[in-house]
Amino acid sequence: MAVQYGIKHRRTTPYNPKANGLTEKSNGILCKVLKKVTQSFVYDWDLKLPGVLFAFWTAQKTSIGCMPYYLCxxxxxxxxxxxxxxxxxxxxxxxxxxxxxxxxxxxxxxxxxxxxxxxxxxxxxxxxxxxxxxxxxxxxxxDLKAGDLALLFDSRKEHFPGKLNLNWKGPYKVIEVFDNGSVQFATMDGEELETRINKHSVKKYLM
Known part of the structure; x- marks a missing residue:
């Protein structure tokens, strides 16, 4: 859509859905309910959405101690x-x-x-x-600094990891750690990756 309408997509921080955890959690719940009510015909999900939203709004939430509908x-x-x-x-x-x-x-x-x-x-x-x-x-x-080695989380295997597959790839070399929580990496051959990686998708590689 962005390409079709000539929209420039600029990200202020490296992609990290966990940073918007409350919204992502709510969206996940809505998607699960939609899957259940649209099993017979998935293409009318938009017609089922108002009912799903009403059920979500009127369900008692432990974290807030009441229904979201009442607060809204x-x-x-x-x-x-x-x-x-x-x-x-x-x-x-x-x-x-x-x-x-x-x-x-x-x-x-x-x-x-x-x-x-x-x-x-x-x-x-x-x-x-x-x-x-x-x-x-x-x-x-x-706890990363320039020169360290680290493993990067492979998000492609998050939902389909397989029994024996590893969810981490690397190691990669840390080039620079930025204040916004992103890290610039390079391969072991010295070739820098095209995009920075969020710290939350990284763990230190111990030799």
């Missing part, structure tokens, strides 16, 4: 069955349409903001704890 819209979702059999929630929504319910409506408008702040603090703390655990595992792998 400031109200609990009305399920399709509630349109046929009016529940207390639907009756409450009807009551809030009257002028006498104005104070309650103001409270309902303020409550989501408080919940979002609470969830944000929880998410920051949770991500911080996960980062500490992850960094401890990567400490040795990321």
């Amino acid at each position: 819209h400031g109200m609990e979702a009305v399920m399709p069955v509630e349109l046929e059999v009016h529940t207390l929630q639907v009756q409450e929504e009807d009551r809030l349409e009257t002028k006498e319910s104005m104070p309650d409506r103001k409270v309902n408008l303020l409550r989501p903001h408080e919940e979002r702040e609470k969830v944000l603090k929880q998410a920051v703390q949770l991500q911080g704890n996960r980062k500490k655990r992850y960094d401890r595992k990567l400490k040795k792998r990321l």
Whole structure:
């Protein structure tokens, strides 16, 4: 598409999907559900997407302690069955349409903001704890300097590794380590690779 419309694709950092982990995780969940609901006919996935999204938004998430729908819209979702059999929630929504319910409506408008702040603090703390655990595992792998030898992760084998195949290729020689987390490598014959590699796809080669 970029070539067809003359769009120049510029990457600010080396390709690293893990850096956008929250989005990639959500996309992965949606793709798994779409595969299940489109097994008989995969070409109508776009027609199934609204239902899949609604199911995702209205599922209780442990990390935030509530439904994403509530944080986004400031109200609990009305399920399709509630349109046929009016529940207390639907009756409450009807009551809030009257002028006498104005104070309650103001409270309902303020409550989501408080919940979002609470969830944000929880998410920051949770991500911080996960980062500490992850960094401890990567400490040795990321300790690179010019002249070191390293192995590069072969992403082609990530999903189809085979029983005896190795997921790493190399070794390669480190030419330069950049502040943005990328590394310039060269083959053992001295030929530099065309693109830089993200540090997270590298581990030190120990002889």
